[in-house]
Amino acid sequence: xxxxxxxxxxxxxxxxxxxxxxxxxxxxxxxxxxxxxxxxxxxxxxxxxxxxxxxxxxxxxxxxxxxxxxxxxxxxxxxxxxxxxxxxxxxxxxxxxxxxxxxxxxxxxxxxxxxxxxxxxxxxxxxxxxxxxxxxxxxxxxxxxxxxxxxxxxxxxxxxxxxxxxxxxxxxxxxxxxxxxxxxxxxxxxxxxxxxxxxxxxxxxxxxxxxxxxxxxxxxxxxxxxxxxxxxxxxxxxxxxxxxxxxxxxxxxxxxxxxxxxxxxxxxxxxxxxxxxxxxxxxxxxxxxxxxxxxxxxxxxxxxxxxxxxxxxxxxxxxxxxxxxxxxxxxxxxxxxxxxxxxxxxxxxxxxxxxxxxxxxxxxxxxxxxxxxxxxxxxxxxxxxxxxxxxxxxxxxxxxxxxxxxxxxxxxxxxxxxxxxxxxxxxxxxxxxxxxxxxxxxxxxxxx
Amino acid sequence: xxxxxxxxxxxxxxxxxxxxxxxxxxxxxxxxxxxxxxxxxxxxxxxxxxxxxxxxxxxxxxxxxxxxxxxxxxxxxxxxxxxxxxxxxxxxxxxxxxxxxxxxxxxxxxxxxxxxxxxxxxxxxxxxxxxxxxxxxxxxxxxxxxxxxxxxxxxxxxxxxxxxxxxxxxxxxxxxxxxxxxxxxxxxxxxxxxxxxxxxxxxxxxxxxxxxxxxxxxxxxxxxxxxxxxxxxxxxxxxxxxxxxxxxxxxxxxxxxxxxxxxxxxxxxxxxxxxxxxxxxxxxxxxxxxxxxxxxxxxxxxxxxxxxxxxxxxxxxxxxxxxxxxxxxxxxxxxxxxxxxxxxxxxxxxxxxxxxxxxxxxxxxxxxxxxxxxxxxxxxxxxxxxxxxxxxxxxxxxxxxxxxxxxxxxxxxxxxxxxxxxxxxxxxxxxxxxxxxxxxxxxxxxxxxxxxxxxxxxxxxxxxxxxxxxxxxxxxxxxxxxx
Numbered sequence: 064x065x066x067x068x069x070x071x072x073x074x075x076x077x078x079x080x081x082x083x084x085x086x087x088x089x090x091x092x093x094x095x096x097x098x099x100x101x102x103x104x105x106x107x108x109x110x111x112x113x114x115x116x117x118x119x120x121x122x123x124x125x126x127x128x129x130x131x132x133x134x135x136x137x138x139x140x141x142x143x144x145x146x147x148x149x150x151x152x153x154x155x156x157x158x159x160x161x162x163x164x165x166x167x168x169x170x171x172x173x174x175x176x177x178x179x180x181x182x183x184x185x186x187x188x189x190x191x192x193x194x195x196x197x198x199x200x201x202x203x204x205x206x207x208x209x210x211x212x213x214x215x216x217x218x219x220x221x222x223x224x225x226x227x228x229x230x231x232x233x234x235x236x237x238x239x240x241x242x243x244x245x246x247x248x249x250x251x252x253x254x255x256x257x258x259x260x261x262x263x264x265x266x267x268x269x270x271x272x273x274x275x276x277x278x279x280x281x282x283x284x285x286x287x288x289x290x291x292x293x294x295x296x297x298x299x300x301x302x303x304x305x306x307x308x309x310x311x312x313x314x315x316x317x318x319x320x321x322x323x324x325x326x327x328x329x330x331x332x333x334x335x336x337x338x339x340x341x342x343x344x345x346x347x348x349x350x351x352x353x354x355x356x357x358x359x360x361x362x363x364x365x366x367x368x369x370x371x372x373x374x375x376x377x378x379x380x381x382x383x384x385x386x387x388x389x390x391x392x393x394x395x396x397x398x399x400x401x402x403x404x405x406x407x408x409x410x411x412x413x414x415x416x417x418x419x420x421x422x423x424x425x426x427x428x429x430x431x432x433x434x435x436x437x438x439x440x441x442x443x444x445x446x447x448x449x450x451x452x453x454x455x456x457x458x459x460x461x462x463x464x465x466x467x468x469x470x471x472x473x474x475x476x477x478x479x480x481x482x483x484x485x486x487x488x489x490x491x492x493x494x495x496x497x498x499x500x501x502x503x504x505x506x507x508x509x510x511x
Numbered sequence: 512x513x514x515x516x517x518x519x520x521x522x523x524x525x526x527x528x529x530x531x532x533x534x535x536x537x538x539x540x541x542x543x544x545x546x547x548x549x550x551x552x553x554x555x556x557x558x559x560x561x562x563x564x565x566x567x568x569x570x571x572x573x574x575x576x577x578x579x580x581x582x583x584x585x586x587x588x589x590x591x592x593x594x595x596x597x598x599x600x601x602x603x604x605x606x607x608x609x610x611x612x613x614x615x616x617x618x619x620x621x622x623x624x625x626x627x628x629x630x631x632x633x634x635x636x637x638x639x640x641x642x643x644x645x646x647x648x649x650x651x652x653x654x655x656x657x658x659x660x661x662x663x664x665x666x667x668x669x670x671x672x673x674x675x676x677x678x679x680x681x682x683x684x685x686x687x688x689x690x691x692x693x694x695x696x697x698x699x700x701x702x703x704x705x706x707x708x709x710x711x712x713x714x715x716x717x718x719x720x721x722x723x724x725x726x727x728x729x730x731x732x733x734x735x736x737x738x739x740x741x742x743x744x745x746x747x748x749x750x751x752x753x754x755x756x757x758x759x760x761x762x763x764x765x766x767x768x769x770x771x772x773x774x775x776x777x778x779x780x781x782x783x784x785x786x787x788x789x790x791x792x793x794x795x796x797x798x799x800x801x802x803x804x805x806x807x808x809x810x811x812x813x814x815x816x817x818x819x820x821x822x823x824x825x826x827x828x829x830x831x832x833x834x835x836x837x838x839x840x841x842x843x844x845x846x847x848x849x850x851x852x853x854x855x856x857x858x859x860x861x862x863x864x865x866x867x868x869x870x871x872x873x874x875x876x877x878x879x880x881x882x883x884x885x886x887x888x889x890x891x892x893x894x895x896x897x898x899x900x901x902x903x904x905x906x907x908x909x910x911x912x913x914x915x916x917x918x919x920x921x922x923x924x925x926x927x928x929x930x931x932x933x934x935x936x937x938x939x940x941x942x943x944x945x946x947x948x949x950x951x952x953x954x955x956x957x958x959x960x961x962x963x964x965x966x967x968x969x970x971x972x973x974x975x976x977x978x979x980x981x982x983x984x985x986x987x988x989x990x991x992x993x994x
Contacts, residue, residue, distance in 0.1 A: 064593070064595075064849035064850070064854075065850070065854055065857065066590075066591050066593055066782075066936075066937050067857065067858075067861050067936055067937065068937055068938060068939035068940075068942075069861060069864075069865075069939065069940055070940070073939075073940040074861075074864065076940075077864055077865075077868045077940065078864065080868060080871055080872070081864075081867050081868060081871045082871075086860035086861070086863065086864050087860070089860075089863045089864060089867055089884075089886070090762055090860075090863065090886075091884070092730070092731045092733065092883070092884040092885075092886065093731050093733075093759075093762065093763055094733060094736075097735070097736060097763065097767070097768050098762060098763055099761065099762055099763055099764050099767075102761075102852045102853070102856075103633055103634060103760075103761055103852040103855065103856075104633055104852070105630060105633065105634075105847065105851055105852045105855070106848060106851060107851050108848070108849060108850055108851030108853065108854050109848050109849050109851075110849075111595045111849070114595055114599070114845055114848060114849050115595060115598065115599060117848065118599045118602060118841070118845065119602065121619045121622055121623060122602045122603075122604030122605060122619050123604065123619065124618040124619035124622060125604045125605075125608055125616065125617050125618065125619040125620060126615075126616045126618075127604075127607070127608055127609065127612050127616040127617060128603065128604060128607060130616070132609060132612075134609045134611045134612065136611050137610075137611070137832060137833075138609055138610050138611065138833070140607075140609070142531075144528075144529045146528070146529075146560060146563055146564060146567075149564075150563075150564065150567040150568065150571075152597065153567075153568070153571045154576055154577075154578030154579070155571035155572060155574040155576045155578070155579070156567075156571050156574070156576075156786070156787060157576075157592070157597075157784045157786055157787075158576040158577040158578045158592055158784050158785065158786075159574050159575060159576040159577070159582075159785065159786075159787045160582065160584050160587050160589055160785045160787070160788070161587075161785070161787065161788035161789075162787065162788065163584070163919075163921070164575070164907065164908075164911070164916065164917050165973075165976050165978075166908065166911055166968050166971040166972070166973055166974070166975065166976060167573075167574065167575035167911050167916065167968075167971055167972075168573075168574055168575065168787070169514075169570070169573035169574070169972050169973060170570040170571050170572065170573040170574035170787075171574055171787035171788065173515065173517070173570055173573075174567075174570060174787075176517070176987075176988070176989070177517060177518055177519075177989070179987055179988050180517075180519065180554075180988040180989040181555070183988050184552050184553060184554050184555050185552060185555075190987050190988065191987075191988065193788070194789070196645035196646065196649065196789075196790075196831055197645065197831055197832055197833075198832060199829070199831050199832040200645065200649070200830065200831045200832075207688075225832070227829060227832040227833070228832065230828050230829045231828070231829050231830060231831060231832065233828055234656070234806075234827055234828035234829055234830055235688075235830075237656070237827070237828075238656070238659060238688075238689050238690030239690060281545075281546055281547070283547070284547070285547075308552075309552070310546075310548055310549065311546060311547060311548065311549060312547035312548060312549045313549055313552075316549070317547070325832075332606040332607060333606070333607055333608055333609045333610065334605065334606060334608065334837055334838045335605065335608040335609070335610050335617065335620045335833070335834060335837040335838075336610030336832065336833025336834045336835070336837055337610075337645070337790070337831075337833060337834065337835055337836040337837050337838065337839070338645075338789075338790035338836040338837075338838060338839060339832075350985065356788065357985075357987055358987070359981040359982070359985050359986055359987050360981065360986040360987075361976050361977045361978065361980055361981035361986075362976070362977055362980070363973040363974040363975060363976050363977070364966070364974045364975050364977075365974050367514060367973050367974070368514060369514075369972075369973040369976045370976075371976050371978050371981045373978065373981040373982050373985060373987075374982055374985060375982070376982070378680075379648070379680035379681050379683075379684035380679075380680040380681075380921050380922065381680070382680075382684075383680050383683040383684055383693075384683035384684055384686065384687035384693045385687070386680070386684045386687075388684070388688075389648045389649075389651065389652055389681050389684035389685040389687075389688055390646075390648055390649075391646065391647065391648045391680075391681050392646040392647065392648065392776075392778065392785070392788060392789040392790075392791040393646070393788055393789045394645075394786075394788075394789045394790050395786055395787040395788030395789050396784070396786025396787055396788075396789060396790060397786075397789070397790060399786075399787065403563065403567060405555075405556075406518050406528065406556050406558060406563055406566070407528035407529045407560065407563050408528065408529050409522075409526070409527055409528055409529075409555060409556050409557040409558060410551050410552050410555035410556070410557050411525075411527055411551075411557065412527060412528070412529050412530075412531065413552060413555065414551060414552070415531050416531060418534075419531060419534050421542050421543065421546070422534055422536055422538055422539070422542055423534075423536055424542075425539060425541075425542035426536035426537065426539075429539075443545070444544065444545035444546045446546075465613075470609075470612065470613075470616075473611050492531060492532075495535060496535040496536050499536070
């Protein structure tokens with residue numbers, strides 16, 4: 064399959080105008096000795112029908128679709144309204160570049176402006192950027208930003224922050240002089256306030272805490288903020304499940320200085336982990352340290368409202384090594400999908416969606432905990448995920464579920480020593496009561 | 512023309528664009544106990560489905576895009592995005608796949624990852640690759656981290672990264688975030704790296720050189736072998752920014768010619784859609800000596816299928832969650848499979864042919880600061896038009912009136928008033944000629960009626976926008992009338 068649009072006579076005439084006899088002549092600027100002499104070792108080209116059959120065959124090797132799944136842990140299955148796929152697949156949205164020419168990119172730019180507004184409203188913050196890559200690197204950007212603002216060598220990170228987010232933060236800060244200290248969760252599954260109180264000092268740039276956290280528990284943000292503030296450390300709140308913001312008190316109202324997280328829940332399919340949507344919001348006075356693209360409102364020469372990318376003096380193409388981040392291409396199309404999703408659901412829809420997640424998760428929690436040998440590991444309030452502990456260990460349960468076509472919760476042993484007998488279960492609005500009852504039935508069989 | 516209002520301005524109480532199924536589990540008030548709840552989200556829109564559809568459809572119509580318009584943004588490689596690849600990326604088996612699923616249930620996904628890694632290694636001549644970085648800039652950052660890890664492992668941490676003055680802004684920024692001091696290397700009058708300057712700059716404090724090849728002028732670094740020798744002789748490593756790899760596929764393999772690390776942009780060379788500014792994908796290819804430091808996990812093929820290896824003691828760690836922008840990779844793999852070896856080579860050839868055709872046609876009409884032969888793009892400037900008070904931005908905005916997207920202007924910094932033009936291989940002769948004729952007409956207007964250029968564009972949804980005020984008095988979100 065070729066997507067070239069030149070005819071053979073076109074090629075000939077164009078070569079003649081340039082004054083060479085073959086396309087190969089145009090590569091004489093690459094020294095002969097280093098040009099590739101052999102053909103690349105790749106399969107023969109496929110036509111369109113062959114290509115789609117090829118990928119259908121690969122797709123069939125994924126056996127996950129036959130399963131009822133209760134996996135969450137940073138990637139959430141939610142219903143995606145048809146308008147999201149329909150509108151986002153328009154060529155005018157999917158095939159432009161970054162809106163460097165605002166006069167012919169008002170569609171993309173207004174979408175970003177609306178998206179920034181929605182993120183501010185959801186998080187309760189003053190400003191938001193046009194998107195970052197995904198939740199984990201957004202968390203790392205938030206940490207780097209906090210360090211630039213405070214210039215102190217210590218960052219305190221909740222142990223209940225998503226393990227991969229913690230890993231990415233460590234990778235990002237490795238080469239600057241910053242020390243990461245982790246604060247373990249308490250028996251409620253919340254950040255240990257006592258331990259945090261002892262760890263925060265005037266050398267601390269930021270306290271980083273996820274809510275709902277990786278163990279499913281919703282944090283008491285006010286208390287954490289209060290402790291961070293004692294030593295003027297910044298409070299960074301990470302949100303990995305953005306649907307929770309439909310009903311939970313926004314981080315901005317809980318004292319957050321910077322909010323970063325993952326927007327996959329807002330209209331993006333699971334996609335084996337990407338593309339997802341990193342989001343970030345902060346207080347207005349941090350604007351000069353804010354990473355990433357930002358759209359702003361302005362006027363044209365006739366006084367009409369329009370939108371442009373703005374505050375570029377923070378960015379790499381102007382500031383080069385002094386930029387606030389090296390990010391260039393981000394996730395504009397994913398932000399578009401989130402914008403369509405949020406505007407379709409609207410105020411009532413987002414609240415109802417979040418409410419159903421809480422109710423269904425709690426129904427599942429009640430059903431499962433009524434089984435002998437199964438208990439709730441942490442007592443803190445949950446949104447749509449929770450940790451269960453199994454008397455005889457989790458492995459046996461997990462296998463029994465799999466044999467019966469159910470993907471149970473994520474086994475926590477690998478990331479949390481001491482939680483080997485635990486699984487992290489996620490229940491959202493896509494699970495019907497029947498699905499949850501089936502899970503409970505199978506777990507009851509397995510523990511017996 | 513009436514502009515589309517913001518969604519918030521057409522919102523009114525009680526409207527809904529989507530209805531959830533009725534809750535089918537017993538409601539319990541205790542479920543909410545202990546949860547900090549919010550009131551309704553203040554200012555959040557309330558609109559009907561049809562309003563949403565019209566809103567976004569109208570907004571989309573205010574965009575130029577590759578499906579409607581020639582879009583010669585130099586270095587951004589705006590080539591056609593094959594539609595079959597969208598359909599493939601939309602297959603339910605890929606879309607609905609959870610990244611925490613056991614490897615045994617996602618063998619198809621792992622096959623995609625491993626196959627693409629192998630193909631990209633073959634195309635670049637590297638020994639292996641990671642697909643984790645989310646975009647080119649994150650690939651650069653990871654590349655720098657790998658270089659640092661390698662030097663530190665040898666007990667020789669270094670401080671400096673050399674970057675030519677023609678480089679894209681992400682290069683110095685990525686090196687800086689990795690803790691390196693950036694030292695600029697001057698270009699010679701050909702626009703390529705000045706060997707004498709490079710020799711002088713290269714010391715045992717230098718960790719690496721970041722080189723874009725072909726560089727941002729579209730010029731191939733003719734001395735690449737010697738450049739690599741100079742760097743390697745003092746223990747440095749050579750990083751290649753592969754943003755312009757579309758000029759080289761099937762013609763030149765960086766890994767054969769002294770490059771230690773390279774990043775690619777799948778959303779450029781491999782035709783995945785840019786989406787108005789992402790998602791991209793920035794795989795990194797490395798030679799053997801950097802392989803131990805690659806991020807986790809590594810996909811491995813064993814006798815009983817594909818597995819994930821997390822046990823990599825020297826790994827730099829992760830740069831993002833999960834496996835990267837998977838659905839972007841699916842599209843890129845589809846593109847490579849549909850092209851094959853012969854097709855990829857043809858892509859480079861036609862991209863270079865189209866670019867040289869434009870260059871030849873506009874030489875003399877616009878000033879070409881660097882006259883060395885170019886590959887996939889050419890960089891003119893506004894020098895001739897400046898005599899009439901016309902700048903590159905005026906030329907760019909006037910192109911919009913001709914129904915064409917402007918070229919890149921923000922770099923390379925070594926060409927003041929740059930007009931960086933990259934047509935890619937997918938344009939037809941007719942589209943190329945239209946662009947050439949428009950550029951010639953505009954050059955004429957610059958002399959005859961420069962005011963038309965300075966007040967352009969005239970027929971876009973909005974006229975020229977005031978970017979200075981936008982930055983001086985930032986309005987970054989809608990504020991409700993009552994806020």
